[in-house]
Amino acid sequence: MTQLANEQEPILKVRNLKQYFNEGSKGEVRAIDDISFDIFKGETFGLVGESGSGKTTTGRAVMRLYQPTSGEIIFEEKDIASLKNRRDMLDFRKDIQMIFQDPYASLNPRMKVEDIIAEGLEIHGLVKTKTERKAKVADLLEQVGLNPQHATRYPHEFSGGQRQRIGIARALAVAPKMIVADEPISALDVSIQAQVVNLLEELQKDFGLTFLFIAHDLSMVKYISDRIAVMYMGKIVE
Template sequence: MAVNYNAEPILTVDGLKQYFKVSSSFTVHAVEDVSFKIYPGETYGLVGESGSGKSTIGRSVIRLYDPTAGTIKFNGMDIGGKMNKETNKALRTQMQMIFQDPMASLNPRKKVRDILGEGLDIHHMYKSKEEREEKIKAILAKVGLAPEHVARYPHQFSGGQRQRVGIARALIMNPKLIIADECISALDVSIQAQVVNLMKDIQQETGTAYLFIAHDLSMVKYISDRIGVLHLGHLLETGTTEEIFENPMHPYTRSLLSAIPSPNPAVEKNRVAETYDYKTSGINYGEGTYHHIGGTHYVKCTDAEFEKFKNMPRLEY
């Protein structure tokens, strides 16, 4: 579905910081001054290497962590600070998360019927047991599982089936935004394609927005409308999928894209991956500001760095 960028964003994150105090003398700065917006029906891909802060952002947005600083607005509600009862209930029903490891995030002692029904039970979203059962079986059918699977335990499913249960658990609340935290990284490539296609089909049907966190750039390219590139807790570059892949500006983004292997052996044989080391790059993330390149394309850097980035040769990959 076409995304309307003139509409009100479903999620607005502004100046998000997430620090973790390890000891009296040491604090981990996991996320540093990150800002982005997600529009209704949009898939926003968040990419970066392991440890860059992707999952931390997702967990801060859904308030599994209390943000150190910054504002988070979801569907017109301020959810960045202390929430009242109504706001908390709206957040818990309208925003859901699909976790990276389906085996770790599904209760091994509960059957699928109770795993999927837990949210319905907590928020009283049915009038009878029959309606509860109907909702559970309908959402299972939507994710490609059979009605009789309601009586199974998580260990009785394959990895792909377990992830479908995780998706069903998120969808049963009929959310406006789903945070998919590396939800395909533990699956086989063929199963990854099935799960991602399922997510796209559901988005077409329901209009749900996704914050898609991943490090597989080819999959992010396939599913995302816009992409944000994260490194060391800083959002370095953001734009539509075409803008990022056709005209990467930041050296870190270029290094990520140049590392994608080509299926063409002749091209792959001559491919040279660009290297990037922040310590020796001379780039200072803390001093950078967002420079507008065109459309929805922005890069975070100083004025001098921006002039340097503009004169870099076009990336061939």
């Protein structure tokens, strides 16, 4: 794990973040209730808590998949909680990517692996030709420990662990600075979990990545994280 230089400026600052659903109604849910934390460049920040504690909502709010109820999310000195412009949003999405919990549900079953991984490359205009696209996808598959010749296959032809590697390759494709890993190993067999965690650590070293690692398994979070925050009922309790 990266040795943290605390004097450096955080890559991500979350201040007094609130995410309420059905606000003001009888069924109001305070999924995130006034939380603050910093994540430093190159570290793995673990966010742990039981189901329903608000940790996944925190990850999605940081990604701006939700519009926060209130508070600030400062990524590299920009408040992304208030981003409105599509171009700014696109730039931000290139810098921060997500690995989803369920490798079965997060990959489009109708798309070939090559198209799944190359989607981000095309959205952000990072490849010009079909040859360049093919070469980049092959390179990404190798980086996550998969055979580049499998690019023409569909997700159902792979095991859970392999699918999660495809999800990781998709996240890496646009060369992000930070990755939100939302319980990336909880749907996998125990024997595969360690392999995926070791892969994430290798990629962090190779590319200087910063991780927000969300999980409910404290032992795994302890193993991979530099610092850990514990969530309970929408609040960070320690």
